[in-house]
Amino acid sequence: MIDLRNLHSEREASVNIAEVARVTGVSTATVSRALSGRGSVSPTTREKVLTAASELGYVVSQAASTLASGRNRNVGIVVPFLEKWFFVEVLAGAQERLNRAGYDVTLYNLNLDGHGDERREVFENFLLRRRVDAVIAVSLELTDGEIARLHALDKPLVGVGGPITGVRTLALDDVRAARLATEHLLGLGHTRIAHIGGDDASDVDFHLPTKRRQGYEEALRAARVTPDPALLTTADFTLPGGYQAAKQLLGAPVGQRPTAIFATSDEMAIGAILAARDLGLVVPRDLSVIGVDDHDLASFFGLTTIAQSPRHQGALAAESLLAELEPDVHPPIDTVLPFELIVRDSTSRPLVD
Amino acid sequence: MIDLRNLHSEREASVNIAEVARVTGVSTATVSRALSGRGSVSPTTREKVLTAASELGYVVSQAASTLASGRNRNVGIVVPFLEKWFFVEVLAGAQERLNRAGYDVTLYNLNLDGHGDERREVFENFLLRRRVDAVIAVSLELTDGEIARLHALDKPLVGVGGPITGVRTLALDDVRAARLATEHLLGLGHTRIAHIGGDDASDVDFHLPTKRRQGYEEALRAARVTPDPALLTTADFTLPGGYQAAKQLLGAPVGQRPTAIFATSDEMAIGAILAARDLGLVVPRDLSVIGVDDHDLASFFGLTTIAQSPRHQGALAAESLLAELEPDVHPPIDTVLPFELIVRDSTSRPLVD
DNA sequence: TTGAAAGCGCTAACAC
DNA sequence: GTGTTAGCGCTTTCAA
Numbered sequence: 001m002i003d004l005r006n007l008h009s010e011r012e013a014s015v016n017i018a019e020v021a022r023v024t025g026v027s028t029a030t031v032s033r034a035l036s037g038r039g040s041v042s043p044t045t046r047e048k049v050l051t052a053a054s055e056l057g058y059v060v061s062q063a064a065s066t067l068a069s070g071r072n073r074n075v076g077i078v079v080p081f082l083e084k085w086f087f088v089e090v091l092a093g094a095q096e097r098l099n100r101a102g103y104d105v106t107l108y109n110l111n112l113d114g115h116g117d118e119r120r121e122v123f124e125n126f127l128l129r130r131r132v133d134a135v136i137a138v139s140l141e142l143t144d145g146e147i148a149r150l151h152a153l154d155k156p157l158v159g160v161g162g163p164i165t166g167v168r169t170l171a172l173d174d175v176r177a178a179r180l181a182t183e184h185l186l187g188l189g190h191t192r193i194a195h196i197g198g199d200d201a202s203d204v205d206f207h208l209p210t211k212r213r214q215g216y217e218e219a220l221r222a223a224r225v226t227p228d229p230a231l232l233t234t235a236d237f238t239l240p241g242g243y244q245a246a247k248q249l250l251g252a253p254v255g256q257r258p259t260a261i262f263a264t265s266d267e268m269a270i271g272a273i274l275a276a277r278d279l280g281l282v283v284p285r286d287l288s289v290i291g292v293d294d295h296d297l298a299s300f301f302g303l304t305t306i307a308q309s310p311r312h313q314g315a316l317a318a319e320s321l322l323a324e325l326e327p328d329v330h331p332p333i334d335t336v337l338p339f340e341l342i343v344r345d346s347t348s349r350p351l352v353d
Numbered sequence: 354m355i356d357l358r359n360l361h362s363e364r365e366a367s368v369n370i371a372e373v374a375r376v377t378g379v380s381t382a383t384v385s386r387a388l389s390g391r392g393s394v395s396p397t398t399r400e401k402v403l404t405a406a407s408e409l410g411y412v413v414s415q416a417a418s419t420l421a422s423g424r425n426r427n428v429g430i431v432v433p434f435l436e437k438w439f440f441v442e443v444l445a446g447a448q449e450r451l452n453r454a455g456y457d458v459t460l461y462n463l464n465l466d467g468h469g470d471e472r473r474e475v476f477e478n479f480l481l482r483r484r485v486d487a488v489i490a491v492s493l494e495l496t497d498g499e500i501a502r503l504h505a506l507d508k509p510l511v512g513v514g515g516p517i518t519g520v521r522t523l524a525l526d527d528v529r530a531a532r533l534a535t536e537h538l539l540g541l542g543h544t545r546i547a548h549i550g551g552d553d554a555s556d557v558d559f560h561l562p563t564k565r566r567q568g569y570e571e572a573l574r575a576a577r578v579t580p581d582p583a584l585l586t587t588a589d590f591t592l593p594g595g596y597q598a599a600k601q602l603l604g605a606p607v608g609q610r611p612t613a614i615f616a617t618s619d620e621m622a623i624g625a626i627l628a629a630r631d632l633g634l635v636v637p638r639d640l641s642v643i644g645v646d647d648h649d650l651a652s653f654f655g656l657t658t659i660a661q662s663p664r665h666q667g668a669l670a671a672e673s674l675l676a677e678l679e680p681d682v683h684p685p686i687d688t689v690l691p692f693e694l695i696v697r698d699s700t701s702r703p704l705v706d
Numbered sequence: 707t708t709g710a711a712a713g714c715g716c717t718a719a720c721a722c
Numbered sequence: 723g724t725g726t727t728a729g730c731g732c733t734t735t736c737a738a
Contacts, residue, residue, distance in 0.1 A: 016731060027709045032733055039734085042707060059481040063425070064731035066416035067714045071733095074459075074484075082445045083649070092435045095462050099471055104479060106427075107460045109448050118452055126457060128412040131427075152410075240653045277630075296436065300593045369715060380725045385717060392718085395723060417715035420730045709738080714731105721726080 015058045023052045074104040076132035081113035093314025134321040156324045177339045178215025185260045186223045194231040194258035196245045212264045242271025259350040260288040266295035284348035302345030368411045376405045427457040429485035434466035446667025487674040509677045531568025538613045539576045547584035547611035549598045565617045595624025612703040613641040619648035637701035655698030
């Protein structure tokens with residue numbers, strides 16, 4: 001096998017700091033300072049270094065830099081699995097902010113969805129290789145052992161999507177968001193309002209199902225409507241799951257049948273809309289439907305929903321970590337996660353009362 | 354701020370190889386050999402080292418190991434954006450295989466979907482920090498400059514989802530897959546078969562739209578059916594896009610209206626099914642629909658489709674890279690990407706001919 | 707503002 | 723099979 005390296009005049013990949021120093025006529029220490037911005041360098045020297053580095057195609061060796069400084073410029077993002085709109089959005093939001101700050105993102109996928117279970121492996125090996133400066137845990141309930149391991153690393157850790165004991169977390173106020181959704185329906189005049197919550201298996205999401213049901217019930221009681229257990233169902237957060245649950249609810253005889261459904265995710269809400277159609281019901285005339293998320297497909301289906309921008313949540317998590325890692329980044333001022341009622345075509349006054 | 358480190362008896366994160374060597378009573382070289390499996394160590398010594406390392410909670414410092422060996426145990430995966438089922442599936446498949454082999458995965462998102470454009474940044478900075486041992490490029494057409502930069506790094510590179518000039522690539526045989534889809538419809542007796550292809554903006558996907566249209570036309574011609582330009586539309590691979598395109602096609606007067614639609618992605622095919630419903634057409638009685646992907650939602654909508662497991666494609670890409678990086682991993686024997694017709698409820702014989 | 711030099715923690719020749 | 727040792731390429735005191 002021919003060694004291609006000697007055929008190239010440009011051996012960019014292996015230009016090192018000494019080379020830049022030699023060309024510029026300064027020491028490696030000065031090059032390092034000029035390039036990293038840490039320590040003072042005269043404007044002239046800095047300029048010369050920058051030019052030389054760029055001409056030589058010099059890029060710092062991350063490994064050497066890390067070994068010497070202890071900084072990785074890399075953040076680990078841990079997700080329970082990837083096949084969900086919410087996780088991917090959070091990931092994209094965090095990734096974008098981190099990349100912009102010059103940080104790499106290493107993705108750890110626990111694969112809790114049946115494709116495997118890399119949980120132990122990730123916490124006991126991968127994260128401990130000190131390849132990351134900080135960790136973002138998305139919609140995960142960590143065990144005490146896992147938290148201890150991360151603490152031992154002495155790295156900042158922030159959760160998105162639910163409270164981790166003793167860890168700073170960004171999470172929607174699920175109770176209030178659910179109350180808002182329910183109040184929207186109540187305000188339109190509905191009283192037979194069904195709820196499709198999350199099932200037990202969705203506990204990766206921190207009892208989020210429980211909290212949203214709680215918000216739903218609070219809103220009903222505040223409006224002097226007694227929650228009817230027959231109007232409570234659960235599903236797995238997916239569209240087919242919502243479809244099934246809705247079919248069940250809508251199969252009840254008229255009079256007992258709900259005039260509105262509040263589903264705890266947009267995918268389930270869309271399932272409910274499709275179920276209604278298949279039963280010959282017209283949305284919103286015969287049935288109002290509201291979801292939570294503002295999923296990609298929500299507007300296509302005309303779904304009224306509570307928007308919660310997970311992308312923004314990811315960016316916010318990144319921002320707050322960067323504030324700890326970079327001297328010149330300030331912690332985000334507003335750390336309250338916004339949510340917002342978006343009224344589309346799937347909700348209206350009930351036909352009959 | 355109190356330094357917590359002294360409060361912990363276990364300073365796991367900072368145990369180094371020298372410590373393990375001291376406890377075991379051997380040299381650091383032997384510890385390194387025992388732990389990495391490179392070079393020979395007596396079974397007894399190995400056992401002792403493993404025990405000590407585990408008891409001390411020793412985990413190798415990736416940076417030091419990389420600096421000394423040149424190996425990162427890390428693979429970069431570059432995606433055009435994340436908001437697409439296909440990309441996420443490929444990512445998940447590759448990630449799982451790589452993690453299993455002890456490799457980390459660093460995700461580079463070019464954000465070509467309007468949320469930004471990190472392309473230059475990624476290729477000119479991130480990838481050149483030599484943090485990765487290899488690169489997987491998903492559905493990307495790389496420029497010569499980009500390829501050159503990666504070549505200069507002297508790292509294995511494999512593409513998934515389309516041919517990159519001069520680079521090994523895993524890609525579906527799009528022409529044949531499209532032909533199979535069209536032949537299914539022809540076989541059922543359809544002749545007025547419309548096609549919803551990908552639009553120009555989808556060129557991130559390597560002229561995949563063109564190839565699939567080609568397969569469609571080949572199949573028609575082979576069956577002595579003249580392709581009708583009026584039956585050709587394009588959309589953006591999304592559900593709403595497919596819906597719009599289908600509405601357009603189905604708006605034609607009976608007789609000119611297609612009896613079947615072949616959409617180049619399942620999401621568009623689902624959009625077509627919904628469009629048909631909204632027009633009062635019954636699928637498959639009045640209209641047959643077939644897609645490509647076997648998307649998560651395909652079975653819910655009863656969609657007949659050409660399955661192309663992107664998860665498997667990701668795993669295969671990972672496997673072939675590992676074969677180059679690890680002495681004991683063999684290149685995958687079968688590198689032909691399988692695709693398969695899955696017949697569900699969205700296709701049947703045409704009502705009239 | 708700049709340079710010299712001591713590591714950072716590990717791996718891989720090489721010697722035994 | 724194991725130990726010695728010279729780096730890997732950078733950052734960061736410390737001195738000038």
